[in-house]
Amino acid sequence: MSDAGAAVRISVIGPFKVTAPCGADITPTGAKNQALLAILALTPGMSRPRRWLEDKLWSTFGPEQASANLRQALSKLRALSPDLAAALNGGRIALSLDPQLVAVQDIAAPGLPHDDRELLEGLDVRDPEFEDWLRAERARLRDAIEAARPREARGVIIECRTDVHGTDQNAIIGEILANQIGQTVADNVRAWRRSGQINGATQRQEGDLQISCDLMENNGKPNIFIKIVHIPTGQILYSKLQALEHASDVLNSAVPISAIVFEAADRVIGKLPLIVENARPEARATALARLALYRMFSFEAESLREADSLLSQAYDVDRNGVYLGWRSLVRMIQLIELLEDNPQALREEAAWLSQRAIEDSFDNSLVQALVAQVLVMELGDPVGGIEMARLSVEQNPANGFGWTAMAMSHMRAGDAALAIKYSTQARQIARFSPFRQWWEVNHCVVNIACNQPAEAIAAGEAAARAAPSLRPAHRHLLALYAMDGQMDKALATAQKLTKIEPGFTLDRFINDETYPVRTLRTKGLLEPIRALL
Incomplete structure (x- = not known):
């Protein structure tokens, strides 16, 4: 609720207690009066049918007597305090507490003395149905506490x-x-x-x-x-x-x-x-990271920010350097796509995250591959990128990210033959990946840089098929189609970009030096697009 200070507060860990907004203790006397409030407080939505409540608190009574007992309990509770009377709603079918007027203690909040206190400690209602409900609630509390308890990732x-x-x-x-x-x-x-x-009887x-x-x-x-x-x-x-x-x-x-x-x-x-059991840190971190990858490889500004947040959460859960490596790649994409206002700050963060990732997980082939790509594409170190990428693929030749880093490193170093060879190998290895647009769009860029327009078009089209809203793929295809004289396709691609990229214009594409088509501009491939203006 919005203002806990103006609420009736109900404590359920340890002895049951009800406190008025002014701080006065208004805990009802009588075990069943307490149990009635406790059941409502611990129920999602704070509402239960009258007949259900009667069955839990007066299960040994006939229906008429149980109903009369419930009415009497309600009268006693309302007489305790005007604040409680206002919060306790009694309809013909159900009873409820108003969530805007009641604040219930968070039973799974960190820092509470749960280990030596019990839910509704000492509350003795002496009704078998209530006792069954209470045992189930105490078990649920133990499960919630255990799920919230920090654990060390065992792997x-x-x-x-x-x-x-x-x-x-x-x-x-x-x-x-x-x-x-x-x-x-x-x-x-x-x-x-x-x-x-297994050797011997070792457990x-x-x-x-x-x-x-x-x-x-x-x-x-x-x-x-x-x-x-x-x-x-x-x-x-x-x-x-x-x-x-x-x-x-x-x-x-x-x-x-x-x-x-x-x-x-x-x-x-x-x-x-x-x-894998969700309470295990490695399972939670993997779930967060997997979702982050789907966001990251969309190349959308807001999705990249969300990916960074998810990866940061993954690292908080399980301090594995691979999540820092992924975050450095997020920064690289943000820099290439010119999606943030302070590129120097992004570049410094990319460098810091890369360094931390290597310090945490130097022998991780994937970390080496991610850092290698960042070194080459945004930190201006193709030699360092080649060295790091070579470590990655030597350690794990099945790492598709490592071979792409090798390709981009050799592209920047001017070795066209090796760049194309390694990029081709990378996309073949990762052809079944749900993120295959990453390898295809990188292969497109490598072939543009190495003067292979036909291969670049094929890779760009493959990237667009894998991710129809992937703007980098369409940008490169626009220039490639125009250069190849396929003006109808170039015009259709420009129209597609107008729909998926806010602020896109052909004039900006050609004349804005900050627009993210560095390889196309370097290779002189923007001029043919002027025919579309």
């Missing part, structure tokens, strides 16, 4: 295993692949990998996920079967049977294998918040 426990089908080499290859998937999951959420084998904590990768021969060709299971429920989170050209593709981290690893890990990460 998702991942068991990586394989079964032998054929040669010993197949067993080793299956175990390598299972560990690659486990590592990619652990790059995104606090997690620990362990062997699926250990039950795992959360089991990743099994089994290789077998079929008509002389190796096949791999991947299955990821939530151990407590047995729920299958991901499964795939994939034919390989050569078993050594796993050892060499061939692109098709890296794509499977990236896809499997991404599917599991998306489902983790739904299957």
Whole structure:
């Protein structure tokens, strides 16, 4: 309510107590009078049917006597205080407390002495129905307190295993692949990998996920079967049977294998918040971060601010450096898109967040990839970006973000051949990602910078299909269509931008030096658009 000082205050932790707005104690005498107020106070909406209340407080009486007892209790409560009388509403069907006139103690508020006090302590109504209700409410209170209690993130426990089908080499290859998937999951959420084998009678904590990768021969060709299971429920989170050209593709981290690893890990990460107990910090942080990614990869100003807030909350819940790395990428996008008023402040924050992310999680391949991209695109350090991106892909060759960072680093360093090679590899690895527009729009920019307009158009169109309101994709397509003489498509794209980008005009696109088309302007690709003016 808006003014707790003008309310009747009801305390339910420890002994039941009712206080008038002036501070006077107006706690009713009589256990059932207290219980009647307590039930209403603890009910969502503060309203219960009369017959329900009669059944909870006078279950051993006949209907007429129970109804008379309820009326008598109401009269006594209203006589205690004009403030309580005003707050207690009695209709023919239901009784209620006015939420605008009553303030009920928050039973899950942090800092209250819950551990040594009980809900409605000492209240003895001596009615079996009320006692059942009270036991249920006390259990709910314990659950609420436990859910609100800060916990240390212990990490998702991942068991990586394989079964032998054929040669010993197949067993080793299956175990390598299972560990690659486990590592990619652990790059995104606090997690620990362990062997699926148990030696002796050692007791250990039950795992959360089991990743099994089994290789077998079929008509002389190796096949791999991947299955990821939530151990407590047995729920299958991901499964795939994939034919390989050569078993050594796993050892060499061939692109098709890296794509499977990236896809499997991404599917599991998306489902983790739904299957892991929400009270665990790593589950809550993963849910916040996943939602943030959907907001971030829209490239919309307000969505980017919301993404930053969600990632900040994720870091507060589970102090994992990956959330700082994502926040630095948010700053990079805001800088590129010119969405905020103080670019220097954003650049300083990007640098600070990148440094903190590396300090917190230096050995995290995803953190290395995110920081590498920020170093290259906004902090003016392509050499540092290449070094950091190389660390990322050496540690985890299935990291699609790492290969994009490699591509952008080599693009800025002027090595067109490697930039296109790494960008092509990145988009192949991440082709099943729900955020694939990220790889497509980066591939479009790389091909523009490397004078490959046909490939740039294909990538830009793929990005627009994946995210129809993605403004960077449409901006690049506008210039590419005009350069290619496809004026009808260029005009349609300009009209699309008018709808999805506030303040868009062709004149601003061409003549405003601050407009976010740096690569197009550098390559001289804006002039053909003048034909549309």
